[in-house]
Amino acid sequence: MSKKIVESYKNKLAQEEGWLIKQGAQIRIALCYPNTHAIGMANLGLHTMYELFNKIPEVSCERVFLPDADEMREYEKSRASLLSLETQTPIRDFDIVAFSISFETDYLNMARMLRLSGIPVWSKDRNHFHPLIIMGGAASFLNPEPIADFTDVIAVGEGEVLAFQLIDSILQGGDKEEILLRLARIGRGFYVPSLYDVIYNDDGTAFDYLPRADGVPKRVGRALAAVNPKEGTLRRAIKRGENELAEFLKNQDIFCPSTAVWSPQAEMGDRLLVEISRGCSQGCRFCWAGYNYYPPRVVPAKDILAKAAEWRGKTNKIGLVSTAVCDHPEISTILSELRKMDYRITVSSLRLDQISDELLDALVESKDQQIAVAPETGSDRLRRVINKNLTNDEIVDICGSVFDRGMLTVKLYMMVGLPTETEEDLDEMFVLVERIKDRMLEAGKKFGRAGKIITSLNGFVPKPNTPLQWDAICDEKELKQKIKYVCKGLSRIPNVEVRFMSARIAHEQALFSSGDRSIAKVIESAARLKGNLNDALRETGIDPKFHTSRNREYGEFLPWSIVDSGLSFEFLKTEHEKAREALSSKPCPAVEKCTTCGVCPTTWLADASPGLIQIQPAKVREAIAAAF
Numbered sequence: 001m002s003k004k005i006v007e008s009y010k011n012k013l014a015q016e017e018g019w020l021i022k023q024g025a026q027i028r029i030a031l032c033y034p035n036t037h038a039i040g041m042a043n044l045g046l047h048t049m050y051e052l053f054n055k056i057p058e059v060s061c062e063r064v065f066l067p068d069a070d071e072m073r074e075y076e077k078s079r080a081s082l083l084s085l086e087t088q089t090p091i092r093d094f095d096i097v098a099f100s101i102s103f104e105t106d107y108l109n110m111a112r113m114l115r116l117s118g119i120p121v122w123s124k125d126r127n128h129f130h131p132l133i134i135m136g137g138a139a140s141f142l143n144p145e146p147i148a149d150f151t152d153v154i155a156v157g158e159g160e161v162l163a164f165q166l167i168d169s170i171l172q173g174g175d176k177e178e179i180l181l182r183l184a185r186i187g188r189g190f191y192v193p194s195l196y197d198v199i200y201n202d203d204g205t206a207f208d209y210l211p212r213a214d215g216v217p218k219r220v221g222r223a224l225a226a227v228n229p230k231e232g233t234l235r236r237a238i239k240r241g242e243n244e245l246a247e248f249l250k251n252q253d254i255f256c257p258s259t260a261v262w263s264p265q266a267e268m269g270d271r272l273l274v275e276i277s278r279g280c281s282q283g284c285r286f287c288w289a290g291y292n293y294y295p296p297r298v299v300p301a302k303d304i305l306a307k308a309a310e311w312r313g314k315t316n317k318i319g320l321v322s323t324a325v326c327d328h329p330e331i332s333t334i335l336s337e338l339r340k341m342d343y344r345i346t347v348s349s350l351r352l353d354q355i356s357d358e359l360l361d362a363l364v365e366s367k368d369q370q371i372a373v374a375p376e377t378g379s380d381r382l383r384r385v386i387n388k389n390l391t392n393d394e395i396v397d398i399c400g401s402v403f404d405r406g407m408l409t410v411k412l413y414m415m416v417g418l419p420t421e422t423e424e425d426l427d428e429m430f431v432l433v434e435r436i437k438d439r440m441l442e443a444g445k446k447f448g449r450a451g452k453i454i455t456s457l458n459g460f461v462p463k464p465n466t467p468l469q470w471d472a473i474c475d476e477k478e479l480k481q482k483i484k485y486v487c488k489g490l491s492r493i494p495n496v497e498v499r500f501m502s503a504r505i506a507h508e509q510a511l512f513s514s515g516d517r518s519i520a521k522v523i524e525s526a527a528r529l530k531g532n533l534n535d536a537l538r539e540t541g542i543d544p545k546f547h548t549s550r551n552r553e554y555g556e557f558l559p560w561s562i563v564d565s566g567l568s569f570e571f572l573k574t575e576h577e578k579a580r581e582a583l584s585s586k587p588c589p590a591v592e593k594c595t596t597c598g599v600c601p602t603t604w605l606a607d608a609s610p611g612l613i614q615i616q617p618a619k620v621r622e623a624i625a626a627a628f
């Protein structure tokens with residue numbers, strides 16, 4: 001074991017608070033984040049799983065990160081195998097190695113960490129003496145296929161439910177095969193790739209997935225935290241003065257995901273991060289986070305404020321994590337109470353249409369929030385294609401209210417290569433950014449200074465389980481030209497800074513998010529070849545265009561169909577057809593007894609068809625049914 005690596009880990013621990021070592025636990029879990037400590041500790045999913053696993057008396061969970069550059073040099077020099085942070089134990093000695101993967105771009109790091117640990121990368125090469133390898137997190141259940149061959153179990157859904165089910169199943173005993181079969185037979189939440197034969201058509205597309213054992217489901221349902229109130233149900237109860245129901249919903253025993261380990265050296269490590277809601281109601285057709293966390297649910301204000309009070313002695317900075325901060329039915333209470341506690345508030349993302357004066361005031365007060373907004377495009381028509389229901393006039397007005405508060409710099413997220421995009425659509429970006437810049441200069445006169453418009457351009461990447469999942473990504477050469485054209489046009493506008501993601505990176509993302517099982521070979525090869533994807537594609541002979549650059553037929557069996565996210569085929573197809581005609585759709589109401597997209601009938605409603613698992617606790621169902 002390298003002394004330098006141990007020293008480096010001990011130094012990190014010395015700067016942290018809140019980590020723990022549980023001696024004598026029955027099950028030891030190495031919780032791996034496929035990026036460095038500095039980046040991983042800013043990920044709320046990692047904190048959440050660390051806290052959830054360690055809550056279980058029989059479990060001891062330690063963290064593992066991709067070594068930083070100095071540590072990696074030491075690992076290579078000493079040929080040491082990858083160690084956990086807390087006790088510097090080789091991760092191959094743990095019972096479970098669980099990866100938390102939020103982004104498909106981290107797949108290569110995951111494979112590098114497995115290689116470094118000395119654990120065989122391919123599940124078929126592992127035996128009973130190796131730890132159980134589990135992958136969880138948003139990327140892995142959106143489309144588990146590119147990492148299926150590395151993995152014993154893929155967690156399909158949310159950790160609040162799955163952590164306990166996983167440990168319960170393991171504690172029931174048996175060998176690896178028995179545990180895997182038991183997990184697969186739950187029917188929801190655990191996908192065991194080795195228990196399926198994938199049948200392919202002659203053209204290389206998937207034909208079907210055949211379960212290899214009785215009781216293993218054809219499709220694996222997504223498990224979700226159903227004790228959290230639906231956003232619309234709580235909002236309606238508050239608005240209608242249904243106090244009893246509102247109080248009932250707010251007083252469930254709810255887990256509030258938040259920072260578990262105080263790690264001031266890490267990115268955003270100087271603030272308490274709290275998830276205030278999950279999912280977004282708007283249904284932007286490109287957004288995987290919206291659809292795959294349907295229905296939008298909230299953490300009640302009392303739980304958020306209790307966390308804030310607990311941490312106030314340590315920090316005066318709080319980051320509210322949510323895809324739609326202002327949609328929280330209790331956002332006013334949350335903001336005013338946090339301001340009373342003298343917190344400096346930042347938010348993870350802002351949705352333009354809902355931004356309130358109250359939130360803007362809180363952000364101005366905090367001084368360290370850069371406002372980032374996402375018009376996505378400069379064309380009102382194209383915004384209807386993606387179901388982002390805002391006009392350019394509204395966007396300029398909203399930016400204006402930011403500038404009028406003296407915040408004269410905004411970041412604008414834009415996409416290039418959207419379906420049906422024309423050159424005129426791209427030109428409209430210049431007009432929109434010019435208008436926003438003029439509005440900034442006008443407001444700047446009052447403050448005697450000028451600000452900056454930072455535009456961030458990304459190539460559109462079609463994501464699984466969204467209405468645009470059937471679309472091809474814009475051809476790489478064409479995407480490159482479009483990005484160049486927009487960059488050139490925007491950089492001519494004064495006070496505008498342009499940042500962009502390369503067409504290459506967009507295509508890499510598309511391959512890892514929409515590929516099938518064969519992509520694991522590319523990931524393994526690229527991890528071995530120091531991240532060189534071109535060499536990996538050459539070595540494996542895989543044609544990336546087959547996976548990324550075809551418009552898929554509605555009848556094609558999509559690789560990610562093995563996961564049943566709850567979204568019905570008819571809903572996604574209708575939304576896709578409406579996108580083609582630039583027709584917008586209403587947001588998800590997030591209320592009881594809605595069946596629009598198919599998610600709630602399979603998770604919430606008492607009258608769901610037989611065979612569908614009801615994970616809403618009976619007492620909650622009864623209370624809600626009584627109120628409607």
Ligand code: SF4
Nearest residue numbers: 295588590594597600
């Ligand atoms: S069924 Fe209705 S409330 Fe439930 S997620 Fe779908 S659109 Fe939202």
